[in-house]
Structures are given as structure tokens and as C-alpha cells.
Amino acid sequence: MARTNSSLRIRAANRRDIPAIVEIATSSVDEDEEVGFGTVRSESLFTDVHRLSAAWRAPNNVRAEEVLVAELQGRIVGCVTVEDRGEVLELINIDVSRERQGQGIGTRMVRLIEERARGEGKRAVTLGTSRNAAGVAWKSLPWWLSRGYHITGEEENEWTRSIGPGTREIRMEKTIPRRIEVSLRDVAETDLPIFFDFQRDSAANYMAAFTTRDPTDKEAFAAHWNRILNDDRVLVKTIVFDGHVVGSVATFVDKEFGKPEVTYWIGKEYWGMGLATYALTRFLRDVTVRPIYGRAAKDNVASIRVLEKCGFRMFGQSKGFANARGAVVEEVILELSDPSAN
The missing domain is CATH 3.40.630.30 (Gcn5-related N-acetyltransferase (GNAT))
Incomplete structure (x- = not known):
């Protein structure tokens, strides 16, 4: 997959991109800020070059996820992982480098993922964000809502239990029309x-x-x-x-x-x-x-x-x-x- 949105290009990642992917994953959000909302950083594959390298499978897979990077003027500025789940494309994670946040890059990355889903005949793009034990939703929830995603439910699962007791995953979905309207x-x-x-x-x-x-x-x-x-x-x-x-x-x-x-x-x-x-x-x-x-x-x-x-x-x-x-x-x-x- 290689899709272009003006000078922003999304392409399949490769092993040479691993250091840049780790840099983005570790710097896009302060570690203290995501405590109680996401995988503990010391356990995440994407926050350590050695762990990510060991888990990498050619050409661009980590576990069941496909790893894609966003390039702007030849520099990697974002990373997104997706998983094909039959009738839907699951957006597992998306990160944008801190210095490029607020410039519409995340939105453009998501739009291109949605176009991929449309091209593959998927019914929807799905994803999950989190709500911590205190009942507070992760800060990206309003952003996803503003981009047409709606909440389909909340649940506890293996991922949320790894974060901590009381954490729930907020499941979201956006239907992708077969034709651009x-x-x-x-x-x-x-x-x-x-x-x-x-x-x-x-x-x-x-x-x-x-x-x-x-x-x-x-x-x-x-x-x-x-x-x-x-x-x-x-x-x-x-x-x-x-x-x-x-x-x-x-x-x-x-x-x-x-x-x-x-x-x-x-x-x-x-x-x-x-x-x-x-x-x-x-x-x-x-x-x-x-x-x-x-x-x-x-x-x-x-x-x-x-x-x-x-x-x-x-x-x-x-x-x-x-x-x-x-x-x-x-x-x-x-x-x-x-x-x-x-």
C-alpha cells in the first residue's frame, strides 16, 4: 500500500523504519499522561527498538497488525497500525510526531486509511480507545467523534485488564460508503x-x-x-x-x-x-x-x-x-x- 495525500505519503513500513517508529511512539505523548489509559510503556513492542525488531515479520507485520508509516517531505512523521478483520478494517493505533501535531496530519492519515477500506470493499473502519478506572475517556475521544466515528459499546477485555482494574475499551466505528458521495x-x-x-x-x-x-x-x-x-x-x-x-x-x-x-x-x-x-x-x-x-x-x-x-x-x-x-x-x-x- 502506498497512498498519497499531497506531499503526505502513507506506505508500508520496513525494518529500516523501526528507530523512527519507536521515536514517534515514545515522544508523541508524555508517559505520565497515558498511565491508566494504555499499555504500560515498558511492555509495549513499539516503544523499544529491540522488542519491535524481534517481533517484526516481513514485510511489515507485527503480530496480526500491518504497520504503515506516514512520510512528509521524505521524513517519517507518523505511524499507524491496522488489522484486516474481514468485513472491517481495524485501526489499532495511530501516532504523530509531537512537533507535527495540530497540523492535520493525523486526520489525513485516517482519511487515507478510510480510502483503503473503501477500495477493499470494507463495511467500516473500527477502533478502540479507552476509559480509565475513574471513568475519564482518553483525550482522543472527541477527535474521533468529530471525524464521524460513533461509539458502539464499552467493554473489559484482555487489553484493558493489562492496563489495570476498572479500565474499559470504548469501541468505535465509522461506516464506509462504497461510493464517494x-x-x-x-x-x-x-x-x-x-x-x-x-x-x-x-x-x-x-x-x-x-x-x-x-x-x-x-x-x-x-x-x-x-x-x-x-x-x-x-x-x-x-x-x-x-x-x-x-x-x-x-x-x-x-x-x-x-x-x-x-x-x-x-x-x-x-x-x-x-x-x-x-x-x-x-x-x-x-x-x-x-x-x-x-x-x-x-x-x-x-x-x-x-x-x-x-x-x-x-x-x-x-x-x-x-x-x-x-x-x-x-x-x-x-x-x-x-x-x-x-
Whole structure:
């Protein structure tokens, strides 16, 4: 398995990765913090290079678990273990290096695991977190709930008894639809803070290139969207996937180019799932004006590919100053024409 979400890549681990896996497992959470919630660190295979090496079975298995790592710019930043349990894929454990926490890497890792489950025809992704003897749930519970997982029950088992008396496992599950279901709707006021968070991401800005001068300027953002939502010449829709707002798609007429164009923005944590292609395809069913155009920085291969999948073909090239890169950048212009025109 090797899946990519922009520059984040999930691949099968190998023996050379063991030191990095152990480093992540031992540093992602303070040892004192997880007392009463998880396996005692001195007994965990993943917190000791020698224990993990001894338990490793080629190509990337430890016990019945498959070990995967997440790479960002060539460096291992996360580790996830999964187990095939027939109709479901069990997510055993997930860790992100401490310095990379809060950057959406865990969310993107989970999304890619869910895509694997979908590709393998699994009914659901399942997992377990814990509740200590005092009745307090491990801090990840709200995070899992926010990502569409629901509690199916609580139980004592061999794992919880190894932690200590009174500890219970909270079992969770997320049903995985066989098909990706993307819907479009009118933009709501509550979507705007989500769009603003998407806009502030530095990697997304770099890829988009031709962005606002200061993506962190909330007043400028609000003024921009106020103009968009009150301009009859602009049609903009919110993209929804799995109950979550994942981006927006719009059509407008550029003042200089003078022709209708499409544009879209997908939150980085949802990259690599084909959502832009699904959304743009659906959008173009309702926006029937042809020809219509799309643009992308020349090195934004993923965005160019989305346009091509939707039937756009190369039309021309241009150059312009890209705020996100602080330099003049080449861009390509693609055209979607009426098939009868050919």
C-alpha cells in the first residue's frame, strides 16, 4: 500500500523504519499522561527498538497488525497500525510526531486509511480507545467523534485488564460508503470560518499560487466573500463530503480575460481523495455555459489533472505574480468546450 495525500505519503513500513517508529511512539505523548489509559510503556513492542525488531515479520507485520508509516517531505512523521478483520478494517493505533501535531496530519492519515477500506470493499473502519478506572475517556475521544466515528459499546477485555482494574475499551466505528458521495449546496454563513482555515494553510496557498496577499487577514477575507456572495455574476457552492464541509467551487468572469472560468478550493486534509473531481463534475452539470476555462500554476499537477478529468484541454499559457510565492509564476489555461464545436 502506498497512498498519497499531497506531499503526505502513507506506505508500508520496513525494518529500516523501526528507530523512527519507536521515536514517534515514545515522544508523541508524555508517559505520565497515558498511565491508566494504555499499555504500560515498558511492555509495549513499539516503544523499544529491540522488542519491535524481534517481533517484526516481513514485510511489515507485527503480530496480526500491518504497520504503515506516514512520510512528509521524505521524513517519517507518523505511524499507524491496522488489522484486516474481514468485513472491517481495524485501526489499532495511530501516532504523530509531537512537533507535527495540530497540523492535520493525523486526520489525513485516517482519511487515507478510510480510502483503503473503501477500495477493499470494507463495511467500516473500527477502533478502540479507552476509559480509565475513574471513568475519564482518553483525550482522543472527541477527535474521533468529530471525524464521524460513533461509539458502539464499552467493554473489559484482555487489553484493558493489562492496563489495570476498572479500565474499559470504548469501541468505535465509522461506516464506509462504497461510493464517494459529494454534494453541493449554497454557501452558509457557518461555512466561512472553515473556508478561512483552509485559506490559511501555507502548503495549500503555495500550490494555489495566485492567492490573496495575506491569507491570514480575516477582515480582507470577510470583505472578499461578501463581494462574492452579493455578485450575481458569481455562482459559488459549498462542497460537502461525509457530512463535512471540505471546500468550495465557483464560476466567475475574469475582468481581464473576459470569459467564464471555474475555480475550486479543497481543504488540505481532504486532498488525494478525488473530491475535487467529483465536485467539479457535478458543478459542471448545472453550469452549462461553454466554452468555460480553468487555470492552475504550471507545476500544480494535481489541479491540472482534476481539470483534465472533467474534460478540460490545454488552451494556452500565461504568467503572473503569485502572492503565495512572491514571484512571477507560469500558469496554464485549460478550456472545456461544447463537444459539438469540434
